Amino acid sequence: MPILGLGMFSLSDSEAENSTYWALKHGFRLIDTARIYGNEEAVGRGIKRAIDEGYVTRGEIFITTKMWTSDYSDGAAAIDASLSRLGLDYIDLMILHHSQPSNDVDAYKAMEQAVRDGKLRSIGLSNYYEPEDFDRVVNATTIKPALLQNETHPYHQSGLMKEHIAQYGTVLESWFPLGGRGNTQTLFNDETISSIASAHEKSSAQVILRWHLQAGQIAIPGSSNEQHIIEDYDIWDFELSDEEMRSMSALEKDERFSWY
Numbered sequence: 560m561p562i563l564g565l566g567m568f569s570l571s572d573s574e575a576e577n578s579t580y581w582a583l584k585h586g587f588r589l590i591d592t593a594r595i596y597g598n599e600e601a602v603g604r605g606i607k608r609a610i611d612e613g614y615v616t617r618g619e620i621f622i623t624t625k626m627w628t629s630d631y632s633d634g635a636a637a638i639d640a641s642l643s644r645l646g647l648d649y650i651d652l653m654i655l656h657h658s659q660p661s662n663d664v665d666a667y668k669a670m671e672q673a674v675r676d677g678k679l680r681s682i683g684l685s686n687y688y689e690p691e692d693f694d695r696v697v698n699a700t701t702i703k704p705a706l707l708q709n710e711t712h713p714y715h716q717s718g719l720m721k722e723h724i725a726q727y728g729t730v731l732e733s734w735f736p737l738g739g740r741g742n743t744q745t746l747f748n749d750e751t752i753s754s755i756a757s758a759h760e761k762s763s764a765q766v767i768l769r770w771h772l773q774a775g776q777i778a779i780p781g782s783s784n785e786q787h788i789i790e791d792y793d794i795w796d797f798e799l800s801d802e803e804m805r806s807m808s809a810l811e812k813d814e815r816f817s818w819y
């Protein structure tokens with residue numbers, strides 16, 4: 560799957576449609592949305608525009624959506640509803656949005672059935688922060704999660720979970736890769752990050768995204784600004800040195816910007 564994508568959290572319908580379209584036009588191939596964001600239909604329109612205008616084909620792009628906790632009791636219906644809102648006949652990756660021990664295994668099994676039926680290409684989990692909680696789902700099901708999407712950025716590097724899930728071949732995907740809306744300046748102005756950015760004549764956002772990829776996790780920054788979207792994809796022409804990676808890793812504070 561692509562290792563860099565654009566996220567749709569908190570974007571209005573028009574923002575989500577345009578951001579999806581701009582992302583695909585400017586090089587992104589992975590889009591991350593969720594039923595609870597309320598913008599799956601708009602994402603579907605953005606995808607259709609980009610395909611109709613010849614920027615991408617369906618086979619070249621990778622669409623992720625998430626099942627919300629209140630839908631876990633009827634996962635099959637939730638999958639069909641997301642497919643219909645997105646206007647797709649298959650979804651590349653669906654993940655459970657949060658741990659919910661009362662019925663997340665049932666929802667995961669519904670996703671496994673949808674893989675067998677060809678509706679989902681891959682499945683995974685989001686917001687599992689304890690190894691035991693992750694294993695609870697893995698041990699009760701058959702298909703190993705392709706990825707775990709958790710809050711991850713230089714101040715919360717998710718080392719424990721990243722190491723734990725590797726035994727299953729599961730990779731980490733970072734949400735709030737830039738710290739999240741309202742918090743980005745904290746990371747952008749961090750002295751270590753901004754001085755690495757100056758040295759490479761890149762922005763702090765680009766340095767942080769580069770750090771995610773070089774550390775081995777997938778990053779899905781969110782943006783409703785076309786220039787930021789172009790900037791966030793323009794990270795292939797430089798590399799952080801081992802020493803720069805070590806100084807970024809030393810920023811770990813075990814500090815989350817979100818409550819869940």
Ligand SMILES: NC(=O)c1ccc[n+]([C@@H]2O[C@H](COP(=O)([O-])OP(=O)(O)OC[C@H]3O[C@@H](n4cnc5c(N)ncnc54)[C@H](OP(=O)(O)O)[C@@H]3O)[C@@H](O)[C@H]2O)c1
Nearest residue numbers: 566567568734735736737738739740764780781782783787
């Ligand atoms: N699984 C979960 O529970 C969960 C939770 C939260 C998020 N997510 C996913 O993760 C994605 C990313 O999270 P997020 O969007 O909340 O946070 P984020 O990517 O860490 O930060 C988004 C903020 O960064 C700004 N930004 C992006 N590129 C920039 C650039 N080049 N220069 C300056 N500012 C820039 C955006 O502003 P502009 O719009 O002005 O560019 C926005 O304010 C979400 O969209 C969603 O898909 C998942």
